[in-house]
Amino acid sequence: MAKVVVVTSGKGGVGKTTSTAALGAALAQRNEKTVVVDFDVGLRNLDLVMGAERRVVYDLVNVIQGDAKLTQAMIRDKRLETLFLLPASQTRDKDALTPEGVERVMDELKKHFDWIICDSPAGIERGATLAMRHADVAVVVTNPEVSSVRDSDRIIGLLDAKTERAERGERVEKHLLLTRYDAVRAERGDMLKVDDVLEILSIPLIGIVPESADVLKASNLGAPVTLADSRSAPAIAYLDAARRLAGETLPITIPGEKRGFLGKIFGRRAA
Amino acid sequence: MSIFRFFSKQSSAPTARERLQVLLAHERASVGQSDLVAVLREEILAVIAKHVQVDRDRVSVKMDRGEHVTTLEVDIEIPITAGVRAA
Ligand SMILES: Nc1ncnc2c1ncn2[C@@H]1O[C@H](COP(=O)(O)OP(=O)(O)OP(=O)(O)O)[C@@H](O)[C@H]1O
Ligand SMILES: [Mg+2]
Numbered sequence: 457m458a459k460v461v462v463v464t465s466g467k468g469g470v471g472k473t474t475s476t477a478a479l480g481a482a483l484a485q486r487n488e489k490t491v492v493v494d495f496d497v498g499l500r501n502l503d504l505v506m507g508a509e510r511r512v513v514y515d516l517v518n519v520i521q522g523d524a525k526l527t528q529a530m531i532r533d534k535r536l537e538t539l540f541l542l543p544a545s546q547t548r549d550k551d552a553l554t555p556e557g558v559e560r561v562m563d564e565l566k567k568h569f570d571w572i573i574c575d576s577p578a579g580i581e582r583g584a585t586l587a588m589r590h591a592d593v594a595v596v597v598t599n600p601e602v603s604s605v606r607d608s609d610r611i612i613g614l615l616d617a618k619t620e621r622a623e624r625g626e627r628v629e630k631h632l633l634l635t636r637y638d639a640v641r642a643e644r645g646d647m648l649k650v651d652d653v654l655e656i657l658s659i660p661l662i663g664i665v666p667e668s669a670d671v672l673k674a675s676n677l678g679a680p681v682t683l684a685d686s687r688s689a690p691a692i693a694y695l696d697a698a699r700r701l702a703g704e705t706l707p708i709t710i711p712g713e714k715r716g717f718l719g720k721i722f723g724r725r726a727a
Numbered sequence: 728m729s730i731f732r733f734f735s736k737q738s739s740a741p742t743a744r745e746r747l748q749v750l751l752a753h754e755r756a757s758v759g760q761s762d763l764v765a766v767l768r769e770e771i772l773a774v775i776a777k778h779v780q781v782d783r784d785r786v787s788v789k790m791d792r793g794e795h796v797t798t799l800e801v802d803i804e805i806p807i808t809a810g811v812r813a814a
Pocket of ligand 1: 465467468469470471472473474475496501576577578635636637665666667668669671672675690
C-alpha cells in the first residue's frame with residue numbers, strides 16, 4: 457500500500473525541501489519505490505536539490521492540464537533507480553493546481569509507488585493545503601525558534617481539519633522533525649530545547665537534524681544529503697528518521713556538541 | 728566518522744556555481760518568449776501525430792540542458808500495424 461507523506465511547516469526556509477529530498481532518497485535506498493513531488497509551483501527547487509534541474513521536461517501542472525502523461529513527467533534519479541522526481545512548474549501560477557487534478561495525479565501515483573513524498577510550499581495557501589490534502593502521514597518540519605514553532609502549530613491544526621483523512625473522520629499521522637538544531641546554542645540556553653518544542657506541539661518526534669555545513673555542500677552538488685555523504689551527521693539523522701517513518705522503533709539521539717577531529721575519532725562521550 | 732571523509736574535503740561551491748550558470752542561462756532565455764525547446768517538443772509531436780496514431784504513453788521525451796547545447800531526445804514507438812493516416 458502506498459503511503460502519502462507531506463513535508464510541511466507553515467514557515468518558509470526551515471528545511472522542507474532539504475528534508476523531502478533526504479527522506480525520499482533514504483526510503484529509496486531501502487529499496488522502496490519512492491517519488492518526491494514538488495508542490496511549490498512558481499518557485500520550484502526540489503529539482504535543484506535533487507540535481508535533476510537540467511533534465512526537467514514536463515511538470516506537475518503539465519500533467520494536471522493533460523499536456524503530458526505522468527510517466528513522461530517523472531524523472532528517474534541517476535543514482536537510485538527506485539527514486540523519482542515529479543517537478544513543479546516554474547512558470548505557471550499557483551491557480552494551475554486544481555484539487556481535482558491533484559487528486560487524479562495522487563491516485564495514479566499510489567498505484568505505482570510505495571512512498572509519495574510531497575514537498576509543501578511555505579504558507580497556508582492553496583499550494584500548501586493541496587500538498588497536505590491526500591496525506592496519510594505528515595512530517596512537520598520545525599526549527600527550534602518561536603515563529604517556526606507557532607507556524608507549525610497552525611499547520612498541525614490544518615492537518616486536523618483540511619485533509620481528506622480529517623474529513624473522513626480519520627487522523628493524519630503527524631511527526632515532528634526538528635531541523636537546524638544547534639547543540640552549542642541549545643547548551644548555552646539561547647535556543648528552545650527539544651523538550652520545550654515537544655511539549656508545546658505535543659506530536660511525536662521523528663528526528664533531530666543538526667545545523668550542518670554538509671547540508672549546504674550537498675545542495676551545491678545537487679544530491680540529497682543522505683546520498684552526498686551518508687556518514688555525515690545530518691544524513692544519519694535523516695536515515696534514522698526514514699527508518700522510523702517506515703515503522704521501525706529506534707532511540708532518538710540529540711546531536712551532541714560540536715566535536716573536533718579527535719572527538720570524531722574517539723566518538724561520543726558517555727552520556 | 729571515516730578518516731577518508733576528513734581528508735576528502737574538496738570544495739563544492741565551484742560545482743554549485745557551474746550548475747547555476749547553466750540553469751539560469753536557460754531560465755532567463757525562456758522568460759517572455761516561451762521556451763524554444765518546449766515549442767520544438769510540442770511541434771515535433773504534433774507533426775508525427777499527423778501521420779501516425781501515436782500513443783502518448785509510448786512517447787518518451789528527454790532533455791539535458793548543457794552548458795553550450797541542449798539535447799532533446801524524442802523517442803516514439805510506432806507499432807508496425809499503425810495505419811498511416813490519409814494525408
Ligand atoms: N540542517 C541544516 N543545516 C544547515 N542548513 C540547512 C539545514 N537544513 C536546511 N538548511 C538550509 O536552509 C535553507 C532553506 O532550506 P530549504 O530550502 O530546505 O527550506 P524550505 O522549508 O524548503 O524553504 P521554502 O519554505 O522556501 O520552500 C537552505 O539554504 C538549506 O541549505
Ligand atoms: Mg522548499
